[in-house]
Amino acid sequence: MKEKLTVVKLGGNCMDDQHLLQMFLQKFAELPGRKLLVHGGGKIATELGHRLNIPLQMIDGRRVTDSDTLGVVTMVYAGLLNKKLVALLHALHCNAFGFCGADGNFIRAVKRNSIPVDYGFVGDPSDVDCDLLNALLQSALVPVISPVTHDGNGQLLNTNADTVASVIASAMSEHYEVHLLFAFDKTGVLSDPANDASVIRTLTEAQLSRLKEDGKIHSGMIPKLKAGFSALNSGASVVTIQHVSSLNTNQPVTKLHL
Amino acid sequence: MKEKLTVVKLGGNCMDDQHLLQMFLQKFAELPGRKLLVHGGGKIATELGHRLNIPLQMIDGRRVTDSDTLGVVTMVYAGLLNKKLVALLHALHCNAFGFCGADGNFIRAVKRNSIPVDYGFVGDPSDVDCDLLNALLQSALVPVISPVTHDGNGQLLNTNADTVASVIASAMSEHYEVHLLFAFDKTGVLSDPANDASVIRTLTEAQLSRLKEDGKIHSGMIPKLKAGFSALNSGASVVTIQHVSSLNTNQPVTKLHL
Numbered sequence: 001m002k003e004k005l006t007v008v009k010l011g012g013n014c015m016d017d018q019h020l021l022q023m024f025l026q027k028f029a030e031l032p033g034r035k036l037l038v039h040g041g042g043k044i045a046t047e048l049g050h051r052l053n054i055p056l057q058m059i060d061g062r063r064v065t066d067s068d069t070l071g072v073v074t075m076v077y078a079g080l081l082n083k084k085l086v087a088l089l090h091a092l093h094c095n096a097f098g099f100c101g102a103d104g105n106f107i108r109a110v111k112r113n114s115i116p117v118d119y120g121f122v123g124d125p126s127d128v129d130c131d132l133l134n135a136l137l138q139s140a141l142v143p144v145i146s147p148v149t150h151d152g153n154g155q156l157l158n159t160n161a162d163t164v165a166s167v168i169a170s171a172m173s174e175h176y177e178v179h180l181l182f183a184f185d186k187t188g189v190l191s192d193p194a195n196d197a198s199v200i201r202t203l204t205e206a207q208l209s210r211l212k213e214d215g216k217i218h219s220g221m222i223p224k225l226k227a228g229f230s231a232l233n234s235g236a237s238v239v240t241i242q243h244v245s246s247l248n249t250n251q252p253v254t255k256l257h258l
Numbered sequence: 259m260k261e262k263l264t265v266v267k268l269g270g271n272c273m274d275d276q277h278l279l280q281m282f283l284q285k286f287a288e289l290p291g292r293k294l295l296v297h298g299g300g301k302i303a304t305e306l307g308h309r310l311n312i313p314l315q316m317i318d319g320r321r322v323t324d325s326d327t328l329g330v331v332t333m334v335y336a337g338l339l340n341k342k343l344v345a346l347l348h349a350l351h352c353n354a355f356g357f358c359g360a361d362g363n364f365i366r367a368v369k370r371n372s373i374p375v376d377y378g379f380v381g382d383p384s385d386v387d388c389d390l391l392n393a394l395l396q397s398a399l400v401p402v403i404s405p406v407t408h409d410g411n412g413q414l415l416n417t418n419a420d421t422v423a424s425v426i427a428s429a430m431s432e433h434y435e436v437h438l439l440f441a442f443d444k445t446g447v448l449s450d451p452a453n454d455a456s457v458i459r460t461l462t463e464a465q466l467s468r469l470k471e472d473g474k475i476h477s478g479m480i481p482k483l484k485a486g487f488s489a490l491n492s493g494a495s496v497v498t499i500q501h502v503s504s505l506n507t508n509q510p511v512t513k514l515h516l
Contacts, residue, residue, distance in 0.1 A: 074341050077337070078336070080332050083406060084332075086361055088412045090363055090408060096361070097362040099357055100356075102344050102345050103354070103356050141390075156341055
């Protein structure tokens with residue numbers, strides 16, 4: 001029997017709301033067994049870019065990362081937010097250890113092809129070092145991972161945090177029974193976006209296609225669900241999408257099914 | 259016989275000069291045996307603070323760290339510079355792993371008393387977790403450490419990088435034969451500040467007192483030498499102060515003696 005591992009992705013919006021964040025961290029700290037946290041941090045990076053007069057460019061919900069924006073992303077994700085989460089988790093007696101994909105060459109990535117769309121310094125993960133992650137987990141550390149990767153040749157790359165969580169969950173499925181848990185500020189995937197009680201309890205890829213066709217799922221959710229199904233197809237045991245307050249509870253959540 | 263460990267502190271000024279930095283990283287990557295890097299990053303943090311209209315306050319060469327400044331320090335030291343160093347070292351086949359004192363509760367610190375001088379969110383290290391550092395070193399990782407610590411209660415603290423290098427060198431002396439090496443943009447401690455060839459080859463605390471009295475050693479060097487003598491008094495085998503280009507060479511350096 002494989003040991004259980006919970007890979008939690010914390011949505012960027014939750015980083016801006018102290019109440020939501022503290023609620024989440026308390027739940028996360030109490031989560032039993034091996035666990036790790038992958039975080040984003042969209043709005044805070046956007047705000048810092050604005051203060052530094054770095055124009056924000058988005059295509060299909062993804063940030064275009066020029067050199068200045070990469071600096072902002074590295075500062076905010078790998079510095080400010082990563083270390084804030086680590087310090088707050090230690091205050092909750094959770095032995096957090098923060099790093100990014102470049103550290104120990106943990107996530108090697110490839111700069112995305114500039115054709116058809118040039119996203120700049122954006123990386124797609126090509127390889128995850130499970131041994132390093134496993135060694136940290138077995139040392140009773142709780143990895144807190146920011147979605148900055150590198151190409152191995154000295155170039156840092158901005159990487160989608162949902163994708164990072166997904167590739168970690170996939171790779172670690174060889175060694176652990178993995179639950180990939182997307183925690184954010186909604187109760188799950190909703191059939192009626194205006195109604196938090198309309199959580200779709202189980203979702204298959206076929207149902208997702210229909211919801212997309214009906215326009216019921218909007219842009220930000222699509223890459224998250226794609227990342228979730230990718231992990232499920234690559235060995236993750238359970239993939240859920242749920243509210244930050246619902247960890248360790250019986251609240252309804254969206255569970256992906258093959 | 260204890261294994262050797264080189265604890266290298268890279269001076270902040272060298273982070274601004276791409277030529278100096280690349281020269282240093284090449285030398286550091288080639289350094290044989292176990293090693294780790296502690297870095298500062300003064301000017302870049304100062305520049306970011308300026309761009310964000312956060313006023314810079316310094317007392318006796320030490321930054322006063324209000325809440326906004328702590329954010330800047332965390333972004334620049336633990337994010338931008340730490341990850342830049344890690345990515346560049348990987349390009350030189352050095353298995354760098356970047357983190358800060360808060361990660362894994364590696365350096366616990368105490369917020370400095372606000373009397374007689376209120377330095378704000380500045381921490382003095384109280385404890386170093388040698389086991390964690392040792393586990394990373396024995397996994398063939400090269401720790402790259404930014405001088406951000408925490409108080410264990412959720413508060414990050416800005417900490418002097420020379421002090422961080424010194425306490426790490428002291429603590430690790432129990433397990434390793436430690437060489438603490440301060441690398442910066444001067445050839446060493448100079449008897450004539452205008453003459454790079456006037457390196458004082460050996461320096462005792464008594465000689466340091468005389469040089470201070472004669473006004474031959476200026477403010478920035480004093481805390482560095484204090485940190486060096488502190489490590490030497492606490493078990494470090496060798497403490498040197500030298501130019502970034504002099505690692506692995508026979509160039510003259512300043513060596514501290516008890």
